[in-house]
Amino acid sequence: MTLHQNLIAGEWVGSNGVENINPSNTNEVIGLYATASADDVRTAIAAAKQAFPAWSRSGILERHAILKKTSDEIMARKEELGRLLAREEGKTLPEAIGETIRAGQIFDFFAGEALRLAGEVLPSVRPNIGVEITREAVGVVGIITPWNFPIAIPAWKIAPALCYGNTVVFKPAELVPGCAHAIVDILHRAGLPKGVLNLVMGKGSVVGQAMLDSADLAAITFTGSTGTGKRVAAASIEHNRKFQLEMGGKNPMIVLDDADLTVAVEAAANSGFFSTGQRCTASSRLIVTEGIHDKFVAALTEKLKTLVVDDALKAGTHIGPVVDERQLATDTDYIDIGKKEGAKLAFGGDTITRENPGFYLQPTLFTEATNQMRISREEIFGPVASVIRVKDYEEALAVANDTPFGLSAGIATTSLKHATHFKRNSEAGMVMVNLPTAGVDFHVPFGGRKASSFGSREQGKYAAEFFTTVKTAYTLA
Numbered sequence: 001m002t003l004h005q006n007l008i009a010g011e012w013v014g015s016n017g018v019e020n021i022n023p024s025n026t027n028e029v030i031g032l033y034a035t036a037s038a039d040d041v042r043t044a045i046a047a048a049k050q051a052f053p054a055w056s057r058s059g060i061l062e063r064h065a066i067l068k069k070t071s072d073e074i075m076a077r078k079e080e081l082g083r084l085l086a087r088e089e090g091k092t093l094p095e096a097i098g099e100t101i102r103a104g105q106i107f108d109f110f111a112g113e114a115l116r117l118a119g120e121v122l123p124s125v126r127p128n129i130g131v132e133i134t135r136e137a138v139g140v141v142g143i144i145t146p147w148n149f150p151i152a153i154p155a156w157k158i159a160p161a162l163c164y165g166n167t168v169v170f171k172p173a174e175l176v177p178g179c180a181h182a183i184v185d186i187l188h189r190a191g192l193p194k195g196v197l198n199l200v201m202g203k204g205s206v207v208g209q210a211m212l213d214s215a216d217l218a219a220i221t222f223t224g225s226t227g228t229g230k231r232v233a234a235a236s237i238e239h240n241r242k243f244q245l246e247m248g249g250k251n252p253m254i255v256l257d258d259a260d261l262t263v264a265v266e267a268a269a270n271s272g273f274f275s276t277g278q279r280c281t282a283s284s285r286l287i288v289t290e291g292i293h294d295k296f297v298a299a300l301t302e303k304l305k306t307l308v309v310d311d312a313l314k315a316g317t318h319i320g321p322v323v324d325e326r327q328l329a330t331d332t333d334y335i336d337i338g339k340k341e342g343a344k345l346a347f348g349g350d351t352i353t354r355e356n357p358g359f360y361l362q363p364t365l366f367t368e369a370t371n372q373m374r375i376s377r378e379e380i381f382g383p384v385a386s387v388i389r390v391k392d393y394e395e396a397l398a399v400a401n402d403t404p405f406g407l408s409a410g411i412a413t414t415s416l417k418h419a420t421h422f423k424r425n426s427e428a429g430m431v432m433v434n435l436p437t438a439g440v441d442f443h444v445p446f447g448g449r450k451a452s453s454f455g456s457r458e459q460g461k462y463a464a465e466f467f468t469t470v471k472t473a474y475t476l477a
């Protein structure tokens with residue numbers, strides 16, 4: 001079986017490979033992927049540091065061309081890369097191809113941004129002095145990505161990092177080295193100079209830790225769990241390094257009496273259960289007013305009955321497997337917790353078997369939940385959602401905001417008044433009206449508030465805030 005190696009200082013290196021397993025069929029090994037040692041990480045960081053002066057001053061046309069070429073190859077190979085993604089992560093093939101296209105679009109967007117670098121020129125408050133404000137690259141950026149979006153999240157961190165002239169040390173999640181390796185290979189062949197982009201696959205405790213401990217990483221951008229995010233923050237403060245964190249969510253979706261029932265059910269089913277609920281933007285709290293409550297629960301339950309849970313590659317599958325055994329155990333533990341806390345299991349709740357051995361779980365819906373239950377406060381990260389019954393819009397808003405998190409929030413309503421009020425008063429970074437809380441555009445800011453996020457926004461032109469540092473220059477005329 002081919003060994004996929006790490007890319008360090010422009011060379012593919014590494015001998016010890018770990019198996020990448022398909023969660024839809026645990027008998028299937030997708031490939032062998034090398035693991036980096038702490039020394040490898042230090043070598044990668046040194047290479048990125050050495051490559052920085054030249055890359056940060058490289059021509060914008062060179063950066064544009066490499067990012068564009070990468071986008072073109074991702075688009076041309078979307079079926080193949082989508083299959084790889086579906087096999088290693090377990091989301092359905094259409095979802096995986098969609099995510100691959102998103103990655104291609106992100107590289108295309110930042111290829112364009114490379115040609116739009118700009119600053120400001122203004123007069124000083126003192127006579128005969130001019131002021132220039134420019135953005136410069138930050139330095140070596142550490143990129144740490146999660147398993148749930150194996151190609152889109154690496155794309156939305158790597159593309160802006162390179163666009164603005166940074167060099168990169170990239171550590172993908174251990175469960176999904178395949179897509180990470182594929183996009184690094186594409187970027188490498190697209191013509192990146194040696195050391196500009198380094199791939200270090202392996203364990204968080206080894207590879208991630210060596211990155212956190214390095215004084216030579218000028219910035220770290222991280223998406224993953226709240227626990228690890230806090231460690232990234234603490235280590236970054238120690239080294240006076242810039243950091244950006246995207247962590248958990250416990251996203252509310254309000255359904256008001258005046259909602260279009262079909263719109264509400266589609267939005268709840270999509271954001272609660274698609275991608276196996278493994279999105280930090282998933283809705284796990286469905287906050288429903290009294291007048292529509294029973295109709296909504298009945299219609300959502302009917303919808304869940306029609307969703308096919310099966311192999312990610314099978315045509316007709318709506319929900320693929322849970323990513324691994326550990327995540328499945330977390331999900332089923334939370335289902336037990338929900339039952340013990342007194343929520344009513346309205347649908348699902350059980351693991352299921354399919355033709356091949358995999359981590360299959362029914363979409364699971366609780367009703368009669370309260371916002372104080374653990375299933376309403378803690379992120380589960382599985383196909384599990386709860387309905388919380390409320391009296392009116394005012395109570396729904398209060399419940400929606402009563403959470404440690406603040407990533408995205410949704411409302412299903414036909415009332416302009418309530419939609420407008422919610423957009424203004426939701427304590428989330430992203431608000432969706434009559435749309436799922438998950439599934440975001442690639443050209444606009446992404447990020448949350450409270451315990452969900454720290455630092456400036458990702459994506460679109462707002463990404464420049466993190467991946468550049470501002471310089472103010474004064475000149476006597």
Ligand code: UN1
Binds near residue numbers: 278281438
């Ligand atoms: C989306 O909902 O389209 O980890 C993207 C996550 C998010 C990405 C969600 N950072 O789930």
